[in-house]
Amino acid sequence: MSEQYVLQMQNIMKIYGNGVVANEDVSLTLKKGEIHSLLGENGAGKSTLMKVLFGIETPDSGKIILNGEETTIKSPMDAISKGIGMVHQHFMLVPSLTVAENIILGVEPKNGLFIDMKKAVDEARRIAEQYNFDIDVTAKVEEIPVGVKQKVEILKALYRGADILILDEPTAVLTPQETDELFVQLEKLRADGHTIIFISHKLDEIKRICNRATIMRNGRSMGTYEVSEISTDDMSKLMVGREVVLTFDKKPPVLKEVMLSVRDLTVHNAQGVLKVDKLSFDLKGGEILGIAGVEGNGQSELINTLTAINKSYSGDIFIKGADIRQDTVKGVRDRKMGHIPEDRMTSGCAGNLSIRENMFSNQYTDPAYSGKFLLKTKVLAQRAAELVKEYLVKCKNPEQNVGMLSGGNIQKVIVAREFSIGPDIIIANQPTRGIDVGAAEFIRRRLLEYRDAGCAVILVSADLNEVFSLSDRLAVMYKGKFSGLFTDVGSVTEEQLGQYMLGLRHDDELGGAVYER
Amino acid sequence: MNAEKRFEIFRLFFSILIALLVSFALIFMVSKQPVAAIVALITGPFKSSRNLANVVEAMIPLIFTGTGVCIMFAANQINLASEGAFHLGGLVAAAFALKLALPAGIAPAVCLILAAAAGAFFTALPAILKIKTGASEMVASLMINYISLWFCTFILMHFILDPAAGAASYSLPKTAKLPTLFSGTRIHFGLIIALAVAVLGYVFLYRSKIGYELRIAGSNKQFAEYSGIDIVKVILISQLVGGAVAGLGGGVEILSPIYSRFTWTSLLGYGWDAIVICTLAKKDPLKTPLAALFLAYLRTGASIMARTTDVTLEVVQITQGVIILLAVAEQFLSKTKHRIIAREAKAALQKEGGA
Numbered sequence: 001m002s003e004q005y006v007l008q009m010q011n012i013m014k015i016y017g018n019g020v021v022a023n024e025d026v027s028l029t030l031k032k033g034e035i036h037s038l039l040g041e042n043g044a045g046k047s048t049l050m051k052v053l054f055g056i057e058t059p060d061s062g063k064i065i066l067n068g069e070e071t072t073i074k075s076p077m078d079a080i081s082k083g084i085g086m087v088h089q090h091f092m093l094v095p096s097l098t099v100a101e102n103i104i105l106g107v108e109p110k111n112g113l114f115i116d117m118k119k120a121v122d123e124a125r126r127i128a129e130q131y132n133f134d135i136d137v138t139a140k141v142e143e144i145p146v147g148v149k150q151k152v153e154i155l156k157a158l159y160r161g162a163d164i165l166i167l168d169e170p171t172a173v174l175t176p177q178e179t180d181e182l183f184v185q186l187e188k189l190r191a192d193g194h195t196i197i198f199i200s201h202k203l204d205e206i207k208r209i210c211n212r213a214t215i216m217r218n219g220r221s222m223g224t225y226e227v228s229e230i231s232t233d234d235m236s237k238l239m240v241g242r243e244v245v246l247t248f249d250k251k252p253p254v255l256k257e258v259m260l261s262v263r264d265l266t267v268h269n270a271q272g273v274l275k276v277d278k279l280s281f282d283l284k285g286g287e288i289l290g291i292a293g294v295e296g297n298g299q300s301e302l303i304n305t306l307t308a309i310n311k312s313y314s315g316d317i318f319i320k321g322a323d324i325r326q327d328t329v330k331g332v333r334d335r336k337m338g339h340i341p342e343d344r345m346t347s348g349c350a351g352n353l354s355i356r357e358n359m360f361s362n363q364y365t366d367p368a369y370s371g372k373f374l375l376k377t378k379v380l381a382q383r384a385a386e387l388v389k390e391y392l393v394k395c396k397n398p399e400q401n402v403g404m405l406s407g408g409n410i411q412k413v414i415v416a417r418e419f420s421i422g423p424d425i426i427i428a429n430q431p432t433r434g435i436d437v438g439a440a441e442f443i444r445r446r447l448l449e450y451r452d453a454g455c456a457v458i459l460v461s462a463d464l465n466e467v468f469s470l471s472d473r474l475a476v477m478y479k480g481k482f483s484g485l486f487t488d489v490g491s492v493t494e495e496q497l498g499q500y501m502l503g504l505r506h507d508d509e510l511g512g513a514v515y516e517r
Numbered sequence: 518m519n520a521e522k523r524f525e526i527f528r529l530f531f532s533i534l535i536a537l538l539v540s541f542a543l544i545f546m547v548s549k550q551p552v553a554a555i556v557a558l559i560t561g562p563f564k565s566s567r568n569l570a571n572v573v574e575a576m577i578p579l580i581f582t583g584t585g586v587c588i589m590f591a592a593n594q595i596n597l598a599s600e601g602a603f604h605l606g607g608l609v610a611a612a613f614a615l616k617l618a619l620p621a622g623i624a625p626a627v628c629l630i631l632a633a634a635a636g637a638f639f640t641a642l643p644a645i646l647k648i649k650t651g652a653s654e655m656v657a658s659l660m661i662n663y664i665s666l667w668f669c670t671f672i673l674m675h676f677i678l679d680p681a682a683g684a685a686s687y688s689l690p691k692t693a694k695l696p697t698l699f700s701g702t703r704i705h706f707g708l709i710i711a712l713a714v715a716v717l718g719y720v721f722l723y724r725s726k727i728g729y730e731l732r733i734a735g736s737n738k739q740f741a742e743y744s745g746i747d748i749v750k751v752i753l754i755s756q757l758v759g760g761a762v763a764g765l766g767g768g769v770e771i772l773s774p775i776y777s778r779f780t781w782t783s784l785l786g787y788g789w790d791a792i793v794i795c796t797l798a799k800k801d802p803l804k805t806p807l808a809a810l811f812l813a814y815l816r817t818g819a820s821i822m823a824r825t826t827d828v829t830l831e832v833v834q835i836t837q838g839v840i841i842l843l844a845v846a847e848q849f850l851s852k853t854k855h856r857i858i859a860r861e862a863k864a865a866l867q868k869e870g871g872a
Binding site: 015021060307309328329330331332333339341346347348349350351352353357360361362364365370373374375377 | 720724725726727729732733736737739740741742743744745746747855859863
């Protein structure tokens, strides 16, 4: 009965260059005019499967049957010409161009040698109206909110004639209100006969708008189900193989002395844009301060300044009472600060050095590890082996290159390095982003252990579940300020948080950010 | 050994094989006696103990510059000034040997230390330019080699020239020369220094704190910054040490029994060869003697071939070029690599399934 399917992917296998089997014998079928959820935890192989479909990756084996005919998809251009469009999680838009220019990019209406700008605007307007997208096509992309950028991405795909639309975690960057709006739009597209692949790991969203769901775990397909016939409990079981642990047995915090004080901190980025705006807060030992917020609201700049990677700021930062203005990165680290960086591959590790070599970059000067000139190689090898064991890093041995490990294991190496100094302060920036559930849970438990041991923790995370379940105090960052700060995390709803994240609500007087005035 | 490492070794040998085949093809094209030429190239170095000694003599300077380049490249500083540093080291050692007239024993040591210092100073110039002005060390170091060449020629012509000997300095005093190790050959004490440099280079790069910093900064600068490593210090030290080793090599070469006077009026190419050595040795100084041996063997074979047949030396330059191109081309054989890794991963899967 293959006629009823617009697309069949059969027995897809994809192995990456580092030996990771991302897809193992995965099959996916799409019925015309359905919203099909591809469900799975981070690292389950959803993105890889979609990259194969969109021609970014070549499968090692398996078949793709499009509209009843077997085909190979060689490149994204090829995929687009075959009517497949993809909206990436991280938008592929040119910020300095207008919405219309972005939509027509690569398929511009020409007037001789030149782009016919008037026609471009008309075309963009026409397609926006056709699909009922309320967008000002003459606005610059850098000036429009995230939700609208996503609409532009969808329009871009539709303009290129996409029948099958892949949406990679479209709601990850959206506030709850924007998500509602997106869903209305998707339902309209479905009614028009478009087929949509909706990648997500949010069960309630899938229940709301998807017809069928294919569930993936650990590179394998766990089957395809009618969404109306499967409970969210069962979905989550298939997804993670056990009940999701969303709540930790968290002891009430035992607060110690103030470890970190920030006063009127103001930071501009390299382009001179104000990113952190007169921020003041305190952090005590024994607590986790969660910072939620839509990406780009100053979180990265705040973290880089606290860790002395960025040295141009006004205001004051004190670690255990000492001003860090003159400190280098090493100076701050010597004050016993551990830092899990936002992007593990660009700044968290050196992929072509071994696990052992990656584990001591912050502490090799410790007399336990080195003399005046030489490293104590034997001690380091032994310590590395211990840490690999303690942090459950899956590897052949500590001499293996870090770049060969999976994301979760790389992250464990980084966490092992940062925690093994016995930190007083831990700055954890997206500590579990894009890693498997097991590793994520392990890292979260570790964070709690350190907090219980009296460590002060700042947790910046896009994973609301994570900040909700770990934080003792929860701040929302919006345009360089805390738009809200909650001391009773349990009483906050996701809905409320969304309003603060979007800047719809804003508390001018924050209670509890600063301990002493 | 894992599949990745095995593959790297396989790829290296495959590159060398292809390079040799290309050379053979060329020899067949240009020569009237191709078989004799190839036989001379391959077996020539083994034909006599003198030829074998020539191989060892030729590898000594290559170990020095190769180790120096390993240290600079490990910090991801593509400083090509070891050519000029080698040259300057040779001049400095020769000039001080002539002018200081120190007693035997002390003389070579002092001259070599000064040669190393000159080399360090020289390669530091592009490093300082990079730190202060952001100028690419690659371009600056490439051009600066000519300054070294003409500066050395100037000193030769105006300060140490023997008017009776053409473009050559006065005869270097016996007290400053390095002793030979085996009578009847010109294999000299420099071999021991070279091997020591390779071992110390390894210790520096892979066992010391600064070497660790240097390799971290070399493989991911942002990671180094985030870890609190002083990158400016690393850039400077890697190039000071690399240049010192190259300068020392120049000094050793000029004080060896191969030369009796300073006669260098053109660049000798040991700095360029060092890049081949570094590539073959995968930036590991301990492996530079092996890589140097291979290149010296090829060189010696080629010169025997040139002497005994109608094929010229340049054929080996082509071999060398092809090896470099293939060895540094990451994508070369990448499909085979993927197949090997995929096969291993599949095997692991089956093992898991079976267990």
